[in-house]
Amino acid sequence: MTPLQIIFLITGLATFIASVMVVTSPRLIHAGLWLILSLAGVAALFVLLEAAFLAMVQVLVYIGAIAILIIFAAMLTRRVMFDTGPQENQYWWLAVVVALVLFAGLAAMMTQVPQFAAGAETLSAEQTDLLQELGRSLVDVNAFVLPFEVASILLLAAMIGAIVIARPSGGGES
Amino acid sequence: MIPLSWYLTLAAAIFCAGVYGVLARRNAIAILMGIELMLNAVNINLVAFWRYLTPEDITGQVFAIMVFAVAASEAAVGLALIISIYRRRSTVAAEDINLLKW
Numbered sequence: 001m002t003p004l005q006i007i008f009l010i011t012g013l014a015t016f017i018a019s020v021m022v023v024t025s026p027r028l029i030h031a032g033l034w035l036i037l038s039l040a041g042v043a044a045l046f047v048l049l050e051a052a053f054l055a056m057v058q059v060l061v062y063i064g065a066i067a068i069l070i071i072f073a074a075m076l077t078r079r080v081m082f083d084t085g086p087q088e089n090q091y092w093w094l095a096v097v098v099a100l101v102l103f104a105g106l107a108a109m110m111t112q113v114p115q116f117a118a119g120a121e122t123l124s125a126e127q128t129d130l131l132q133e134l135g136r137s138l139v140d141v142n143a144f145v146l147p148f149e150v151a152s153i154l155l156l157a158a159m160i161g162a163i164v165i166a167r168p169s170g171g172g173e174s
Numbered sequence: 175m176i177p178l179s180w181y182l183t184l185a186a187a188i189f190c191a192g193v194y195g196v197l198a199r200r201n202a203i204a205i206l207m208g209i210e211l212m213l214n215a216v217n218i219n220l221v222a223f224w225r226y227l228t229p230e231d232i233t234g235q236v237f238a239i240m241v242f243a244v245a246a247s248e249a250a251v252g253l254a255l256i257i258s259i260y261r262r263r264s265t266v267a268a269e270d271i272n273l274l275k276w
Contacts, residue, residue: 023195158247
């Protein structure tokens with residue numbers, strides 16, 4: 001057991017427990033707070049995978065925007081399902097079966113591929129400025145400029161759509 | 175060194191937790207939380223495959239960034255829909271939203 005493996009196990013266990021708490025916690029606000037812990041664990045995993053930029057984006061976009069948005073929505077709508085009654089529908093046991101079968105299938109598939117047991121080679125010296133390479137590839141005509149622009153259009157459309165959908169019906173009143 | 179299979183197993187476990195959340199929860203916002211968990215598990219897989227199998231190619235990270243963008247727009251539109259439904263029908267329970275149910 002190297003120190004890195006111990007760090008991974010602690011982070012992974014915390015992330016997994018937080019994820020399970022997200023889907024089982026009866027109070028929606030608590031589930032949102034567990035979601036933040038789970039997303040932070042994923043950011044730590046990105047650091048372990050030497051993707052520092054993605055870890056930062058994870059904190060900014062997921063924790064800073066999406067988790068806060070979800071908590072706001074939970075607070076705006078909390079009167080109706082105010083932590084009363086069952087939070088699961090009557091087929092929750094079927095969902096447990098589906099999740100367990102899916103996990104068993106994925107785990108069984110993983111044992112079939114020998115490369116998955118290997119460790120990673122260390123990043124070579126010219127790959128240390130990955131961030132520059134990433135930034136250039138996003139605006140390079142031969143690389144990912146088209147998906148990049150499509151993603152910006154998608155974000156713009158989502159923003160306009162969210163504003164239009166969430167606007168009070170009848171318009172007019174500010 | 176951490177084997178790749180550890181990351182994949184963890185991502186599979188988080189994905190299955192998200193699947194359970196989407197299938198079992200009654201509250202529509204909790205369902206969205208499950209979807210976010212599943213997207214995160216996919217992102218772990220993408221970055222782990224990039225780091226272990228093709229570290230000379232930046233594609234894995236670009237994929238993860240696209241998933242970020244799609245997740246952000248999905249959360250924004252989904253929560254706007256939920257708030258709009260709440261305003262009209264005063265409910266966020268998924269089984270009560272049956273306007274399109276035949």
